Amino acid sequence: GQQVMQIPQYQHVQEGEDFTTYCNSSTTLSNIQWYKQRPGGHPVFLIQLVKSGEVKKQKRLTFQFGEAKKNSSLHITATQTTDVGTYFCAGRETGANNLFFGTGTRLTVIP
């Protein structure tokens, strides 16, 4: 079955440093979504990538979808304390509707 792995599991950064989380799927994905879950909260949708090699930006966040549509990354430039939380990728296999979530990367930002 499909597996979506994310690394690293945890990341501590000083405020102002950059942060990247990587997502890898065992199968080709039709699309990938990214979510952020603040401590004690629920996942909140950030973005969806559909095309091979797609790159999207949201202010300090840059999202990439791999050429083979099996991997993705989220990069945050100059982290702020408001970036604290767990970031999840979630992918769908081509032709399927199930959304498989990655294991998540918990980001801690040290002020």
Add this chain to the structure above:
Amino acid sequence: KAGVTQTPRYLIKTRGQQVTLSCSPISGHRSVSWYQQTPGQGLQFLFEYFSETQRNKGNFPGRFSGRQFSNSRSEMNVSTLELGDSALYLCASSPGTSGAVSYNEQFFGPGTRLTVL
């Protein structure tokens, strides 16, 4: 628009009991998905309902079941509770599409935290 609501927010049960959780999606959303979130296993997909039909199912035992009503509200039931069922149960809704694969984002509710003693 009101967000996704889930009731109850917290629940304590004992082993062997059964539990029913409720989810009201965003108005107009027809797809409702359920997830189990635990520290060790992360977010795991339980099932998805669309227009009162279970459209997709994750890899959970038959003790986990659900249904969706004509107003898109959904319930999830877990029978013969086990200690390992302690988790945050999240419901998510999306507009959904009929037949074709849905590419829509998921809007999550606050979750029901179930503790099994």
